[in-house]
Amino acid sequence: MSAAETAPTTYASEIRAVGLRVRAGRRMAVNELDLSLGIGVHGILGPNGAGKTTLIRCLATVLRPSGGSVELLGRKPGGTDLRPIRREIGYLPQQFGFYSRFTVREFVEYMAWLKEMPKAEIPEAVQRAIDRADLTSRADDKLKTLSGGMVRRAGIAQALVNNPRILLLDEPTVGLDPAQRMQFRELLRSLSSDTCVVVSTHLVEDVANACTDVVLMREGRLVFQGTPETLAAAGSESEAGDSPLERGYSALLGRAS
Amino acid sequence: MSHVSGDLVRRYANGDKGIPADQVWALEAHMETCASCRQLLASHADGIAPLLDTVWAGLTPAEVPAKRRRLSTWITPAGFPWIGMTILIAAIAMLLDALTVLDTSFVLLVAPVAPMLGVALAWNKNADPMYELVAGSPRAGLELVLRRTVGVLVVMIPALFLAGLPGRVSPALWLLPSLAFTVGALVLGLLIGVTRASVVLAGVWLLVVAGPSLAEQNVPAVLHPASLPYWALIIVGCVAVLGLRADSFSRLLR
Numbered sequence: 455m456s457a458a459e460t461a462p463t464t465y466a467s468e469i470r471a472v473g474l475r476v477r478a479g480r481r482m483a484v485n486e487l488d489l490s491l492g493i494g495v496h497g498i499l500g501p502n503g504a505g506k507t508t509l510i511r512c513l514a515t516v517l518r519p520s521g522g523s524v525e526l527l528g529r530k531p532g533g534t535d536l537r538p539i540r541r542e543i544g545y546l547p548q549q550f551g552f553y554s555r556f557t558v559r560e561f562v563e564y565m566a567w568l569k570e571m572p573k574a575e576i577p578e579a580v581q582r583a584i585d586r587a588d589l590t591s592r593a594d595d596k597l598k599t600l601s602g603g604m605v606r607r608a609g610i611a612q613a614l615v616n617n618p619r620i621l622l623l624d625e626p627t628v629g630l631d632p633a634q635r636m637q638f639r640e641l642l643r644s645l646s647s648d649t650c651v652v653v654s655t656h657l658v659e660d661v662a663n664a665c666t667d668v669v670l671m672r673e674g675r676l677v678f679q680g681t682p683e684t685l686a687a688a689g690s691e692s693e694a695g696d697s698p699l700e701r702g703y704s705a706l707l708g709r710a711s
Numbered sequence: 712m713s714h715v716s717g718d719l720v721r722r723y724a725n726g727d728k729g730i731p732a733d734q735v736w737a738l739e740a741h742m743e744t745c746a747s748c749r750q751l752l753a754s755h756a757d758g759i760a761p762l763l764d765t766v767w768a769g770l771t772p773a774e775v776p777a778k779r780r781r782l783s784t785w786i787t788p789a790g791f792p793w794i795g796m797t798i799l800i801a802a803i804a805m806l807l808d809a810l811t812v813l814d815t816s817f818v819l820l821v822a823p824v825a826p827m828l829g830v831a832l833a834w835n836k837n838a839d840p841m842y843e844l845v846a847g848s849p850r851a852g853l854e855l856v857l858r859r860t861v862g863v864l865v866v867m868i869p870a871l872f873l874a875g876l877p878g879r880v881s882p883a884l885w886l887l888p889s890l891a892f893t894v895g896a897l898v899l900g901l902l903i904g905v906t907r908a909s910v911v912l913a914g915v916w917l918l919v920v921a922g923p924s925l926a927e928q929n930v931p932a933v934l935h936p937a938s939l940p941y942w943a944l945i946i947v948g949c950v951a952v953l954g955l956r957a958d959s960f961s962r963l964l965r
Contacts, residue, residue, distance in 0.1 A: 516847045516963045536961050540849040547847070551840020553788040564782050568848035568855075582769070612844070644765075
């Protein structure tokens with residue numbers, strides 16, 4: 455325990471974006487987005503091309519916003535030194551590769567080194583992250599021998615290794631089988647009490663079961679933000695969809711067009 | 712010492728909000744010093760057992776296998792084949808020097824651009840599978856790029872020096888140009904990506920300098936000792952630009 459860990463926070467929400475604009479290639483993928491996310495699990499929903507990945511990349515500070523502002527943990531991640539803020543972030547990109555000669559442990563260890571963790575803490579933190587991602591039995595296997603879902607879990611372990619206060623997961627459930635999905639939701643629930651987790655997904659059921667908050671995006675704009683219950687209440691029987699959430703989803707997206 | 716009543720302990724363990732604050736305070740103060748009451752409390756604490764287990768799991772040191780490989784932090788893990796390839800180029804140039812009787816040395820013509828090709832991998836979107844993970848980490852940035860660059864140069868420069876020994880190629884002639892190309896590729900890489908920049912610079916070198924020099928069978932003017940100050944100037948300029956734009960390497964490059 456250090457003084458920094460127990461110090462009271464001086465910001466209202468972990469992530470705050472005002473009039474955010476981010477370019478992806480020539481397109482303005484995130485356009486005039488206002489968003490405020492606190493502790494909890496936030497599911498970002500939206501059709502393909504809604505700007506979910508670009509938004510997460512911008513929150514992970516790998517893309518520079520071309521307009522508006524972002525505040526992470528009360529600080530603006532501009533300027534030349536992104537290091538202090540990045541140490542508080544865990545990021546799982548939508549697609550990520552790995553060096554084929556790495557084992558799961560080496561992969562997470564290398565990421566821990568890149569995250570500038572103190573050398574003495576790395577081995578234990580790596581083991582704990584691997585345990586949390588449920589890869590303990592495969593920790594010393596080469597990544598190239600693992601299935602797609604297991605590689606995804608190695609990615610999750612990598613994101614957790616530095617105990618981030620902001621955890622950004624881009625499509626984390628792709629390639630997971632139903633049992634692993636349930637386990638993943640359990641992990642999200644265990645994080646939701648002290649971490650600001652942002653999960654992008656296009657699967658409505660992911661949101662229904664694990665998220666405390668839903669953010670609906672369309673064409674780079676915010677369409678809706680609220681609890682899964684409010685999203686479900688927005689739909690009526692006449693809307694397309696098999697569950698109340700899906701009906702709410704199509705109702706809100708239909709209204710926005 | 713009077714102990715806490717069993718009923719009060721039960722209500723406390725169940726999180727009863729109805730206990731007056733002063734009683735809670737007295738109860739907690741008593742618990743700190745009384746083992747038998749703590750035991751009584753523990754007997755009611757089935758509901759929080761899972762939480763305790765989680766806390767203990769976090770506190771217990773995880774088992775770490777004793778035997779581990781050391782991770783290379785100076786050379787990109789994906790960079791070894793690439794470095795091998797550039798060393799091979801140096802070796803081929805050395806062979807050509809030995810087999811042909813030209814006035815210009817192949818090693819001398821290859822040496823200025825060979826280390827740059829190795830460095831192209833230091834910050835490469837396509838050849839580095841972990842590029843996005845690395846670029847988003849705190850360590851990403853000019854420092855990591857330079858670290859990986861140094862890792863390449865430490866291997867490449869001795870290799871080229873050895874390749875030049877049979878043909879008596881002085882390292883003094885190619886050392887500054889090769890450093891200039893290396894930092895030049897990093898600067899140009901800010902605009903078009905480091906790999907593309909390396910390919911462009913190597914292409915220009917081969918077409919404008921190395922090709923004509925081979926055709927005319929003379930040492931190109933830019934590699935005469937008299938041009939060394941200009942190479943030094945290029946290095947200084949490029950390093951200055953790198954210093955000013957250092958933060959760009961911590962974002963996703965094109």
